[in-house]
Amino acid sequence: MQRCKNCLTKLKWKEVFFSILLGYKSIECNKCNAKYYLPYRYRLIFASIFTLPIFLADYIYKLYNTASFVISIFVMWFIIWPLIAPFFLRYHQKFYLTPNSF
Secondary structure, three states, X not given: OOEOOOOOOEOOHHHHHHHHHOOOOOEEOOXXXXXXXXXXHHHHHHHHHHOHHXXXXXXXXXXXXXXXXXXXXXXXXXXXXXXXXXXXXXXXXXXXXXXXXX
């Protein structure tokens, strides 16, 4: 799991998981209150891999010739991928320059 860049506290799997489920909500470090956001490239990667079985459905159906097998693959994928995605997604802090930050 990812660690906070300020205090090296691990971000919790539960927080990352619910952030994904709630539309990529920002995450706050429990120790130093640093805010982390999921960049758009990781959102795109998550969405592409999540929908991968939909694009491969015809190929899987032709390979096994059974709709129940294709449906079971869909169900397993749509359950498993969101559970393991928090280990692969990387949140980043946004830094804003203010006139007094120089």
